[in-house]
Amino acid sequence: MARVAIVTGGTRGIGEAVSIALREAGVTVAANYAGNEERARDFSDRTGIQAFKWDVADHAACAEGVQQVEAALGPVDIVVNNAGITRDGVLAKMSAQDWKDVIDTNLGGCFNMVKPTFPGMVQRGWGRIVNIGSINGQAGQYGQVNYAAAKSGIHGFTKALAQEGAKKGVTVNAIAPGYIDTDMVAAVPAEVLTKIVAKIPVGRLGQADEIARTVVFLCAEEGGFITGSTLSVNGGQHMY
Numbered sequence: 001m002a003r004v005a006i007v008t009g010g011t012r013g014i015g016e017a018v019s020i021a022l023r024e025a026g027v028t029v030a031a032n033y034a035g036n037e038e039r040a041r042d043f044s045d046r047t048g049i050q051a052f053k054w055d056v057a058d059h060a061a062c063a064e065g066v067q068q069v070e071a072a073l074g075p076v077d078i079v080v081n082n083a084g085i086t087r088d089g090v091l092a093k094m095s096a097q098d099w100k101d102v103i104d105t106n107l108g109g110c111f112n113m114v115k116p117t118f119p120g121m122v123q124r125g126w127g128r129i130v131n132i133g134s135i136n137g138q139a140g141q142y143g144q145v146n147y148a149a150a151k152s153g154i155h156g157f158t159k160a161l162a163q164e165g166a167k168k169g170v171t172v173n174a175i176a177p178g179y180i181d182t183d184m185v186a187a188v189p190a191e192v193l194t195k196i197v198a199k200i201p202v203g204r205l206g207q208a209d210e211i212a213r214t215v216v217f218l219c220a221e222e223g224g225f226i227t228g229s230t231l232s233v234n235g236g237q238h239m240y
């Protein structure tokens, strides 16, 4: 029986690459998305991967979404918490809403998604949770107190939950991508991005596929001894 995975934010950017790579590795994938219907439809048409709509910041919606996926595809063995947003701005200009939206989606989304899935993994004695953190959660970033706090929180969340899953066959790991060539990074002002790329030793942005292959590695059947770790995939920009 193929493993079943949910990839949040799984129809675009890094999430799209992760959904496709897991499917290529023989996993049955449900790609979650929040709002971009057109992109989700296009993604499903191109890949044949089913897309499911709910907002990861909404606790009840996550429970319902997981129920829908399980009814359609079977018990969930793998969760990739990838959904994330930015609301960049210096602290002086950051509204309380910008703070809350980013914390609720990027960090709250991880909690909301593991609540309905972790117990089943524990019961069945096998599970893989991969949380997409960020270089900016490790190193901080000017104009991102909300995003850096949420991503840093993900790294703590990962280490804590890893301890709860360890004896039950459920691994919990994080990946800390650097600057990856996605819509999110394209939204950074060009002159700012040029300066950032100049500081990446590898000399370029990363590709979504380079994160996806790391997710596949962590989700492998043979990955049972890797838990609580954070894998940096950042072109050498931050060595942690």
Ligand code: CAA
Residues within 6 Å of the ligand: 086, 088, 089, 090, 093, 133, 134, 135, 136, 141, 142, 143, 144, 147, 177, 178, 179, 180, 184, 185, 188, 189, 192
């Ligand atoms: N360190 C110190 N000072 C900085 C700075 C930095 N890194 N960046 C900018 N400044 C300074 C500027 O030089 C400028 O100084 P002066 O006023 O003295 O000239 C001042 O701060 C204001 O800078 P901006 O004009 O850029 O201010 P702004 O309000 O227009 O924009 C900002 C601020 C929105 C934060 C903008 O700088 C920005 O978008 N920065 C990029 C943030 C970023 O990297 N986001 C990552 C998004 S991708 C992602 O998050 C994925 C991932 O996981 C990696």
